[in-house]
Amino acid sequence: MLSPALLSIAMESNHQSNCKLNRIEKKFLRKQIKARHTLLRHEGIETVSYATQVLVVANGGLGNGVSRNQLLPVLEKLGQVDALLMPPSKPYSFVRYKTVEESKKAYVTLNGKEIVDDLGQRTILYLNYVEKAQWKELGLQTFPPGLKVVEEIVSFEDEKLLLESINWTEDKNNQNFQKSLKHRRVKHFGYEFHYENNNVDKDKPLPGGLPDICDSILEKWLKEGIIRHKPDQLTVNEYEPGHGIPAHIDTHSAFEDEIISLSLGSEIVMDFKHPDGVTVPVMLPRRSLLVMTGESRYLWTHGITPRKFDTVQASKGHKSGIITHDVGDLTLNKRGIRTSFTFRKVRQTPCNCSYPLVCDSQKKEPPPSFPENDKEASQLEQEYVHRVYEEIAGHFSSTRHTPWPHIVEFLKALPRGSLVADIGCGNGKYLGINKELYMIGCDRSQNLVDICRERQFQAFVCDALAVPIRSGSCDACISIAVVHHFATTERRVAALQELVRLLRPGGKALIYVWAMEQEYNKKKSKYLREDRTSPEKKEEISSDTSVQEMLVEQMPGVGNQDSAYSVPSINNFQHGSCNSKKGANSKLPIHTNRTSFHSQDLLVPWHLKGNPGKEKSIEPFGPVGTHDASPVFHRYYHVFCEGELEAACQALSDVSILQSYYDQGNWCVILQKVSSSL
Template sequence: SNHLGLKLNKTEKKFLRKQTKAKHTLLKHEGIKAVSYATQSLVVANGGLGNGVSRKQLLLVLEPCGHVEALFMPPNKPYSLVRYKTVEESRKAYTTLNGKEIVDDLGQKIILYFNFVEKAQWKNLELQALPPDLKIVEEIISSEDERVLLESINWTQDTDNQNFEKSLKHRRVKHFGYEFCYKNNNVDKDKPLPGGLPDVCVSFLEKWLKEGYIKHKPDQLTINQYEPGHGIPPHIDTHSAFEDEIASLSLGSEVVMDFKHPDGVTVQVMLPRRSLLVMTGECRYLWTHGITPRKFDTIPASEQRKGGIITSDIGNLTLCKRGMRTSFTFRKVRHTPCNCSYSSVCDSQRKETPPFFPKSDMEALQLEQEHVHQVYEEIAQHFSSTRHSPWPHIVEFLKALPSASIVADIGCGNGKYLGVNKELYMIGCDRSQSLVDICRERHCQAFVCDALAVPIRSGSCDACISIAVIHHFATAERRVAALRELVRLLRPGGKALVYVWAMEQELNNQKSKYLRGNRTSQGKKEEINSDASMEGLLVKQVPDLGNEDSESSVPSINDLQEGGYQSRNITNSKLPIHTNRTSFHSQDILVPWHLKGIHDKDGVVEPFGPVRSSETSPVFHRYYHVFCGGELEAACQTLGDVSILQSSYDQGNWCVILQKL
């Protein structure tokens, strides 16, 4: 019995440790404060839509303990908030359900952790409309017609085209009328495919034309088949390739499609099975559309198959498991240049603008102050919440340094690299006072300074790191000066590791994680985008995604969903504004940062998603000079007193290791 008691004690300690960690994580990243006394309300860690727990599944656990007055399940979050009718019922749930193990729809075990909170409420939501010029026609064909269309597809015809299959490994694709080329997102208008569109489609198209659902008879068809967990990146169908109208028929399974305006407004739209989506005008030409890779979609618990807006009514959201979906997308090939009203995104009308260069050092400094220094002061807390996991190659560099080495992190941000190797003496500096304050809260040695004038004695450091800093300087001369300042700090033989954003987000046929936007790309872990538990987030953190300085798109405990944001005024109109999660088209750009995680003075989380208030959810724009291949090495070679030990590409970043001669 003594042995059993010892074992039970260890189990209890382990449980309390994880429960406390969940409480601290929710406070740090979501602003949800747990209290030590019993209340009517509880926060349920690991019991959320973001880690595969449906509303029905959670209610089956909660309701035996008492009357559930409200259950709030935020989209893409691994937690929920529940309010019972009485404190006694809430206390019973806390006592009996803490540590309860459940199994999600994928067969994975999840352990729930409960903590009392003062309030479990959500603020009133505003209504939202579909993107302009988008319409959905539900039940446009019968179940029998759906069966006929699906059975008409002969996928075996494409097996001999290995290059084609290789480029689209996450879905099966067939083209009719004209073959769509994914390398340039266009069609060869002089090479129509033999046979035209399948005969089985002709009667449907004629009926839709007659009834006014579509206005033009298509001559190009792309059929995509998506397995659960797969999707398609956000994109706009090339203007010059196709006429205005694009129609897509969904077969086999419903899906949620994400539409995004360049200003950051995101609208999630349910496409029911056997429905027709028709895009024209602004929706077709200006908004991107895509399907997030995941196995579950967040949808309203009632009217699950109804098409249209997915609201942020978190008192009525649940999960819907995806099935095998096949889409028939009909287009009409354009034979004249596009003359739409959206010239800024139109390939027919886009004019090559000369690159922007500040005319003086003062102009460059003003640009950096407005679009680097001031921005990081504003976004520091949210920026820090997305910077939790060190990158492996940077850790490898720091771990390989001799014990007791003196190392300076120039542009240390929230200090996530300052404690990687306890055998080193590390000191950090950053231009942002707010980020340095976060470092100090973490008991790291850090101070405020400019990377061009670091108040550290020359030759006093064994090593330096500069991670995602130098690309924020607005001229080539200032970028070289920043590199020269790094070298000045090093003793002879000392090494510096430098990371900058790369212009090339696709290298050697590999897309960077910044473009893919998944939590991780290692094996089956890409499914963690929607299925990860909070326990996994707490214990098994994965590296931050994409560029080493990019805004994470991971739908986790520390990442609120993008929504309806209002851009701050852009005074420097000479710089193009980059569209997040897309390839770079200019080296000097402004990159949007969507500020998230706003809480009121009582600690109540405001609704997030498409209905966020523009006043509380601004978009800030950071200046970047993205480096082309070889550009960073060339800048280093101008220094004269260094040798380049290593040059490499790391998931959308160019990196070098320098040694002072």
């Protein structure tokens, strides 16, 4: 029998162990709840609290390095698996068990279980019950027109000879046609490809022409009818696992119609994307030849996503063809070192293809001009602000869910019972931040206001230049990412003056606008830090490039990348690096996302995604549909230089600037009304 002292020690030890277990259990529950909320918020996946046959496995998906071959055996140890669905690029999967009892067993056993994924990283699985599996998918189950893949086009012996024919040793005498880019080695034959202008100098062929072994192989392909023209330019790229090339269209004016690419050393998945947004992932097996002609060469972009694993068909091996997005038959395939031989024929005459909107040889439709007067400014805003937000309201709202800390801080600091107006409230994400305030929102978009009302917020439609609220009636106002949508200095100042009119004496207003400076105080904003495109890659993107949209909730420039027109900056404000003036007949440039701003007045693309009623779903597993192709819209912005917002506020009457600061790519001001004369 234990002595009282030992018994006390044992009881204390047991208590500590129980406390530790309780802490671990509470931590697990918090993470499980967080995973559940993340799935609902970002993917629309609704979990249920009761047991079903279907489980969603968070952290167990192709998107975070977990393959079918790795996950399925773990699941099968706990019961008979009817189906394992792994949506492409998603960090979750769905599993359906034969019985609810087996599903319960998996829920209890695997929740919180640590596994090692195919990337060698440890990850913890979080399981939740769902009534049905559902996911969203873009896809087209046919090759882009004019595209073909010929498998086993060369023998293993020829593959070895081709790879050995390329001498990667630096040759000081030949540096004009061998490049060592950041993420790959490149060598040119016949003509050098200049990445600074995405073209070749047709009057300066390189000595030696194409390697002799290539000549014999090309002649064979010509005789067999695999290709139509003998190329005179070759670019050899060597890709390490994890490296890729941005989506691009080979410059129309540089090369003829037919472009061919031989894959050696390893297979790869190449993504083809139509301007409407349809993406087709195509498997290029080792020793296969990709042939692009017509629409696939001139209109669709092609690129390789930088990653170490590709999503491939589990049951079809590595044969060429479209990755069908059959979520019941997808897994991961580890990349190897791949060398591509891309052959082209240099064009000697201008391109007259059937795709003038993406052809650098044919005149493009000019972008809208900078407004010369108030009427033109109003028309520009109507077309490139008001109309666009009506079209994209639903998708825009789905990307606006995380409040900014400094704005929350401002609202939380206001006295209880304050009347606050959110001018340009969007989907109303700030209207419910502080329950002790009386908040009302307004926006120019009827569809965004409808979303606010669905969320039980008080909101109405109006123009920010004429808000139907009595003067001096508000204790505070906020204007977040609104003023930069007005197209002239006068209209921007008028929007600020309208905020002041609404304030009572002593009332405060918080204003956010996009900043021209995305690098400030030696720090890059997340807008640039999220950019995974190296300078070398950016050089390789031709003027016809359309890179996939990259959405970031809190940063400016959200939308897909698009072509950029080279024009001078067209703002009249002069301050530091923004000392520029509008030229005659200036056209508005289209901004390339994830890059620094080169003009203060510009159009920012928004690639619309999402189409209610088109999501894939199963009851729990059944017939599915697909998304329609989606358009690209362009929104007008005036990005502010350092000091410009303060200068505009100082032009207002009866205003004192309490604070000005920079917040992740935005210039921000807190001002206070000091008189009741307004």
